[in-house]
Amino acid sequence: xxxxxxxxIIYDAEITLHTPARLWLSSAVRNLRIGQQLSISQxxxxxxxxRAIDHAVELQYHPQAAEVPTKRLCRTAIxxxxxxxxxxxxxxxDPKIRQELQIAAYSAFPPFYFTAPIGLSHAIGHVIGATYxxxxxxxxxxxxxxxxHFKATRNPExxxxxxxxxxxxxxxxxxxxxKDANAVGDAIAKLVESLELKSTLTEVRKYPHNFLKIxxxx
Numbered sequence: 001x002x003x004x005x006x007x008x009i010i011y012d013a014e015i016t017l018h019t020p021a022r023l024w025l026s027s028a029v030r031n032l033r034i035g036q037q038l039s040i041s042q043x044x045x046x047x048x049x050x051r052a053i054d055h056a057v058e059l060q061y062h063p064q065a066a067e068v069p070t071k072r073l074c075r076t077a078i079x080x081x082x083x084x085x086x087x088x089x090x091x092x093x094d095p096k097i098r099q100e101l102q103i104a105a106y107s108a109f110p111p112f113y114f115t116a117p118i119g120l121s122h123a124i125g126h127v128i129g130a131t132y133x134x135x136x137x138x139x140x141x142x143x144x145x146x147x148x149h150f151k152a153t154r155n156p157e158x159x160x161x162x163x164x165x166x167x168x169x170x171x172x173x174x175x176x177x178x179k180d181a182n183a184v185g186d187a188i189a190k191l192v193e194s195l196e197l198k199s200t201l202t203e204v205r206k207y208p209h210n211f212l213k214i215x216x217x218x
Contacts, residue, residue, distance in 0.1 A: 013098035021092055025195045026137030027051040028081050028105055029144060050192060052105035053081055054140035058119030060165065061158040070112050077107035079168040082191060089195055121147040127214050132205045141197045148185035152178045
């Protein structure tokens with residue numbers, strides 16, 4: 001049996017100029033590990049970047065992720081994506097900003113061996129994406145901030161890990177992990193809103209939703 005594996009990934013910011021803006025920006029809230037290799041259209045540019053944040057956040061409380069280098073590298077990626085996304089929104093044709101975003105998105109999901117699922121936001125994203133034909137990055141705009149708020153008050157250890165993100169996005173920690181984790185969720189929701197990306201299932205798909213299917217699928 002032979003496996004077809006890539007030998008290299010080329011980060012070419014010029015190619016991403018043809019990626020739709022909504023897909024590009026949203027995937028930073030998820031991850032560029034797909035968009036980095038493709039010329040996707042201008043509609044998608046924002047969503048690629050939101051997707052990267054999703055990976056970086058969920059690795060903070062992943063049971064198999066080490067503090068060094070994985071979690072710390074992910075927090076650095078979050079800091080860079082928070083800094084760069086508004087700049088890219090303002091000047092979408094600047095290849096230098098895009099190149100930095102590609103590198104930050106790669107850092108948001110560094111290579112490490114793991115067998116457990118990534119996290120709840122990803123699980124929700126996979127179900128609603130498959131059920132309602134919602135692009136991967138857009139699902140992160142819908143699920144990530146809400147997942148963080150859910151975990152902030154229900155799992156003290158996960159709240160502690162999420163709270164470590166706060167100084168990386170320019171806010172001081174209060175010492176209350178639940179409060180600080182909620183502040184991270186608020187900051188991500190605000191970022192998504194500032195990028196003019198949709199953040200609810202109803203905004204993205206108007207027809208009735210089968211929430212039982214979503215819950216059981218996660």
